[in-house]
Amino acid sequence: MDIDIVEEEDNPxxxxxxxxxxxVHDEATPxxxxxxxxxxxxxxxxxxxxxxxxxxxxxGMRKTVGYAKVYDSPEYARDVEQDHMLxxxxxxxxxxxxxxxx
Numbered sequence: 001m002d003i004d005i006v007e008e009e010d011n012p013x014x015x016x017x018x019x020x021x022x023x024v025h026d027e028a029t030p031x032x033x034x035x036x037x038x039x040x041x042x043x044x045x046x047x048x049x050x051x052x053x054x055x056x057x058x059x060g061m062r063k064t065v066g067y068a069k070v071y072d073s074p075e076y077a078r079d080v081e082q083d084h085m086l087x088x089x090x091x092x093x094x095x096x097x098x099x100x101x102x
Contacts, residue, residue, distance in 0.1 A: 001025045001034070003042050006065075014080055015072040019043070023064040029057045030064070036089060039068055048074035051081055051089050 007020040023035060030038075032052050040047040054067040071077040078092045086092050 001030055001038055003035075003038050005042070015076040016080070017070045019068045019070055021066050021068065023055075023066065025062055025064065029055065032088060033090060035064075035066065036068070039070075043070060045070055046074065048091050049077060051077055051085055051091065053085065 002024045004022045004024070005019060006022055009018045011018055019039070021039060023030065023038075032055060035055060036050050036052050037047050039052070040050045043050070049071045051069045051071070052066060053069065055064055056066065057064040069077075069081070071080070074091060078086060081091070
């Protein structure tokens, strides 16, 4: 899976960068989490700081176009993003150990 950054737009008010990207893949459309991890590795960020909003694959194509928001820290992502987007991207989900301590 190859990721190519098409456009980056800095958004300092919300402590994030809006990124448009293309993913070229050999098999079926990759999962949201695998794209998130690959994009985070490409941008040298932690995967909890990347929120994938859109993945669009045209029928029969091996190229997916996407849109993501890359935050300065996971805390900013949890403060700004809606709960369903955090849940889809598996950000801020408590582990079993954290839940037991609370």
